[in-house]
Amino acid sequence: MSVEAIMRTEFPEGYAVFFGADGKVIMTPQSLEHSSTIRSTQIDTLALGRHAKVTSDVDLDFPADENFAADLAILREDAQKQGKHYTFEDVLLIEEVVSVSSARNDYDDCSAEYGRYGIPVYVVVDPYAAEVVVHTQPTGTGYITAYTHKCGTGKLPIDLADGHTFTLDLDELPRPERGAGAR
Incomplete structure (x- = not known):
């Protein structure tokens, strides 16, 4: 084109x-719920320190010439760009926020892809179901474990592979307005 x-x-x-x-x-x-949820999570990442490497909607290089622009990614402190992008090997956590039209992709396709590439933690935040699913222990086909946490149930500590803990505040995640595209 x-x-x-x-x-x-x-x-x-x-x-x-x-x-x-x-x-x-x-x-x-894009929706207000989507962008507000990413912003809320970005605020939670500030506890990792001023210089923590956190990206939103930034291309990450994966094998086989695949690029993914995750809604949010936390990278290792010593991550260095390889060419124009960081690589999947630098990623400690990826978060995808479910949109009305992306639920299948975020729950199924991304889980399989990120697990296959060994992303240590994959988090799905679903404002419409008012839940957060944390996937850990990646395998060649997805993840061994997936724990679901309801929004509004306090702070959720998530251990990262570098020894740090990212704490997601489930009480502060935005909720969709009534009639805002429930799944």
């Missing part, structure tokens, strides 16, 4: 559109 064609294209309302260097056009649904 040419630059001119892209500039004339009307993309659906409610989607963020990203253009990859490799020519890919990535459309991701």
Whole structure:
């Protein structure tokens, strides 16, 4: 697709559109619940320290020329970019926030992909189900363990592979407004 064609294209309302260097056009649904949930989690990451490496919607390189832009990723302190991006090997935790249209992808597809690549902790935050699922012990096909925690049940400590603990405040996660696309 040419630059001119892209500039004339009307993309659906409610989607963020990203253009990859490799020519890919990535459309991701955006909502107030989605962005507020990511922001809430970003605030929780501040407890890891001012210089903790935390990214949101930033490409991470995976094998086989795959790139993922996780809603949130916590990287090792000594992580260094390899070329333009950090690599999957630098990741301690990935969080995906469920959108109305992304539930299957976030619960199933991403769990299989991130587990296959050995991401130590994969967290699914689902504002619509008011729950957080923490996956640990990656395998070649997903994760061995997955624990579900209801929103509004206090602070959830999550151990990271570098010895730090990330604490997710389940009381502070935003809740969707009534009628806001329940699954």
